[in-house]
Amino acid sequence: MRLTDLYRTTGSRLALLFLVLLAVPSLVLFAYLYWQTTDYLRRGVDDWVSREASSIANAAPTDRTRRLTVHPGLDPQSTRPFALFDPRGAFLLGTESSSLPSDPQFDALFNFSQRRGKKQVPFRGMLRRLPSGEILLVAQDLREIDRFNDLWLAAMAWAGFVALGVGLAAATITGTSALRHTEDMTRAIERIAGGDFAERLPVRRNGDDLDRLSGIVNRMLDDIQRLMQEVKGVSDGIAHDLRTPLTRLLAGLERVRRHQASEAEYQQAIDDAIFETQNILRTFSALLRISEVESGARRAGFASVDLAQIAADAVEFYEPVAEAKNIALTIEHASDGAFRTLPGDPSLLFEAIGNLVDNALKFTPEGGSVTVRSFARNGSMGIAVTDSGAGIPVNEREAVVQPFYRTERGQRVPGSGLGLSLVAAVARLHELQMAIEDAAPGCRVVLQRGAVV
């Protein structure tokens, strides 16, 4: 993790930006307060100096002498020196270390400095010439104000330093965390790109924009994983379902070649081979049809289709099969006269409904019943095929739609294992929802679109 990377992250950039945005007005505010406070303090000094100078100058001579004599005792540090000089400038009374400035101005405030020990000390003061000709000096040491200013500046510097520190720390922390998150994401993406589709992008659950993005990508990965499993299931199914008949085909052909077969045996072997090959072709055709239906290409040939009529045709088509098995195959229609037709491919819908009826007849024992109900009401339309068979266990209801999936009972019934896959594909093509329900006893498969009844 390089430092430049760190401060390039969005989080730390934002933190630094806020630091600057906060620092500029703070500086302006501090400067203004500093200037105002200093000005106020200076005016206070000026007021005091003028007032004291006037008060002493205007006092009676005895009172003035007393105040000038007492004052040095009250101000041992000589921070507020009072002094009286004779007209020629010689010290007479007051704070002893005081001396007359070299270029005296009278009755106005001025700055000057005086030596106190080794240091030059700044003063603000005023000179008054008394009626007697003597000169009065009243002054104040300015180092108090300077000390206050120093404290003020130090406080400002500290505050600024702390703010800068906090800002940088915040930038570093958010940057580090963001960088760590993106690095985690990068690693996860690299693993996914490397073929590990079970991997997911890290989500920190704080709902930030990266999290939302990760969430979307993760849902996409779920879909991809599901699709890949389906594809794998189909490939495995093809491999398994074709290997068996191909093996039988090969074994049969090899057997007649090994034996000194009679012509009749050759005939039989050829018939068997043709039968197996046709079965294989049929499986292929069914797969191709499912993929054709799923590609949506057949939507180009859609016409307005009466679902109830097609259901009736399918029932009529399977009637003799039901009769042979002594199953009561009935058709019902419930309609409130609302919309009856949907855009669709009649042959595909016939095949789909036919497959459902075919399945229902296969899995219903003799003497049972199969009911096909078409409905068009309350803004919904569809068909439901209900049988009185053993039903499909809840945990297998999703799986039976997968290509080549056979339930345990289904293994004993002839079929390609592709029927319900085709039904599901046809349903999707026609925007029909497919649901497998428990008819207690038996199974109900519903294909419908629109509001749920």
Add this chain to the structure above:
Amino acid sequence: MSDVTVRESARVLVVEDDAQTSAEIASALRDHGFEVDCAADGRAGLAKAASSSYEAIVLDRMLPGDLDGLSVLAAFRAVGVETPVLILSALSAVDERVRGLRAGGDDYLTKPFEFLELTARLEVLVRRSAAPQAAAETRRSVGDLEVDLLTREVRRGGKVIELLPREYKLLDYMMRHADQVVTRTMLMEEVWGFRYGERTNVIDVHVGKLRRKLDQDGKPSLIHTVRGSGYVLRAPH
């Protein structure tokens, strides 16, 4: 298919680029009793069709070169060749089929197909072009089986047979194509009006029921199963 042959041998042109497929088709058609010519591309096919007369043409949808199947078909019709054309295609999408038929094709078969299916469909095309159906026909008969097309009454040996509407339709189609092989797919398309993808044995159940109704009182069977996937309605010898 030795049990069903064309009365006088019809000439069929096969336009197919794959040599092996072409040879297999030709062989199957010759076994059926057709006389067969082959062309390996669209130009050769067009030249043959224009210079000689055929009863039917089998045309591959995908041909190499500048003339694909549909262009060849359009060219046939443009130069006045009205011979019925059966299109063979690896493309099964419904709009492909519609395009093929709209371009002037008379039938459409998707690869892989069974040869029985091909010969049966060709037979229908050949007979249709040879003998246009008489318009005023009101009765039809095969052996001792008679159908009144107006009253829809079916009799065998004078005895009335009650049929359900669908059974009547099935019988009607088979009688119109008497002595020809009709496949399950053809029955599904013509009698039920649906193109069914997967072969289904439900058709067998329907045909079986019809056969039982026709063959009452120990009379010889009229409907015969053709090994593979078809039936033929034929008067007993």
